[in-house]
Amino acid sequence: MISAGPAGPPIAAVAVAHAPRRAQAPWRLLLRRPTFIAGAIILLFWVFCALFGSAIAPHDPYAQQLLATNVAPSGAHWFGTDQIGRDVLSRVIVGARDILLITTLATVLGTVLGTVLGLAMGYLGGVFDVIIGRVVEAVLALPVVIIAFLFVVALGPSPLTIIILIGLIFTPLIARTVRSAVLVESQLDYLSSARLLGEKSPHIMFVEILPNVVPAILVEFTVRLGYAVFAVATLSFLGFGIQPPTPDWGADIAANYGVLPAGYWWSTIFPALAIASLVVGVNLVTDSIEQVLSS
């Protein structure tokens, strides 16, 4: 949330420097950064697991072996088995699917709606801007998880509810970033000339301004993706996200952390490390994109 403030204006200013015809340059710069490569490899690994998880998992993630519960990591079960004898490695691999799908869709939804709203707030301004500003303030007064929590309890947990909810919560936050980027743009000459040419507002907003604020939106998207992972995993951990027995990192941790004091650490640590690696992967990519765009 905080990143929106300091990151907004400088990135928007950079947007001017990168004219559309030289748009390929940032990609080459990104590929030269080791942090980006490392982050991208982690993300691609989990995307691969999400796509082909069922095929590469060594065991059936749902299969219970009641004679082999809480088995420590071994050759047969690399990550051990959980309380009801399910293979932890298989559940970690297959568990990538739902969290990746939900976080990506939620962030895309929030980014699309937030961009439209932000363009309107920044370009049209006025009463519209003031009203949305208050709503943003009210939404910010509560952590994302708490709002999501409140509504999921009321509506009942389902992946679609979570996607829509997180997307809608992100909308005003993303809109605020887009708005500040648009405000920088509206000082520039190309907009007054577009207006003088008699272009309509929608044309100016989406054809003239939008391409110039794409870098700011891109950074905001990756930052939000990190928060989406946070929110979805937390909701699952609290029991308001992906429901058992579907393999899911957060829900699996919630199901197994009770046996931690007994020394059965593997059934919680491996899903926890999976979440941590996903978060670190997203952040390495985010950080590299920010670096490239502001250098």
Add this chain to the structure above:
Amino acid sequence: MATYLLRRLGLALITLWLLSVIVFFAGQVLPGDPGRAILGNLATPGAVATLDHQLGVDRPLLVQYWSWVTGLLHGDMGLSYQFRSPVQPFISAAIVNSVKLAGLAFIVVVPLGILGGVIAALNVGRGIDRVISVTGLSAATLPEFVSGIVVIVIFGVELHWFPVSASAGAGASPLTQLDHLILPAIPLILVLFGYIARMARAGTIEALESDYARTATLKGLSRPVVIRRHILRNSLLPTITVIATQTGYLIGGLVVVEVLFNYQGIGKLIFQAANAKDFPMLEAGVLTIGIVYMIATLIADVLYTLLNPRLRLGSNQ
């Protein structure tokens, strides 16, 4: 100054009203039929209707909202569905517990976060800056239960340094309570560190690039003096605001930590209320978090204005 404060207060009240609408909508409109939710699918329609009437949820929405809000203004948070007794004492007791945990996290993380951010800024672009920035960002977006699990396994289960449960039991000495709160505080510290360090870094970089910092250097002041007298004084000001805005988050992050460590604070209370579909308790808890956040940001804004001579003496705002 007075007009600024009045304006600021007015905006806070509008935000508070919006917040109450959001919370009311989620707690009272969306669940549909509270009587059905409490009694379950097997209850007769008559019983459900009677309970709905007792709870007052069969009245028009505006009437319900009005009586809820006027009740809140009189300090009446309603009756808990699960305990059939007033919500307010539960909230007060839970807040005290949460403040202990949050306070501990705050005392540790504020100096640590500022130090990390300033070190990163003074080495901007170098290895240590990237390490602090990426670690901070990852710590800020790593869910508390993930870092919580890791500290439980390492310090609680393997090393036996600290107790795994947060509650020290009734009548425990402050020192014993502190011992129990150390592990739960760590996940909160990690998340907040990322935010505070990021803001302190941005503020310090801005001050480093300023004209007055260059002038101070050019007139021959040593680097430590420039940093202490010119850079830090300017860069730490915005950080105060950020620290205050994080109190809202902090209390929210308590949900996960308190559930994980089984600690009877406001977060655990909300969690239990949610599972029991105890909407009056849930709404009151969430609204309390919102109000605490608003008060904290209000104080931060006022502090910021008071500490900053340019705003205190200037005519802007």
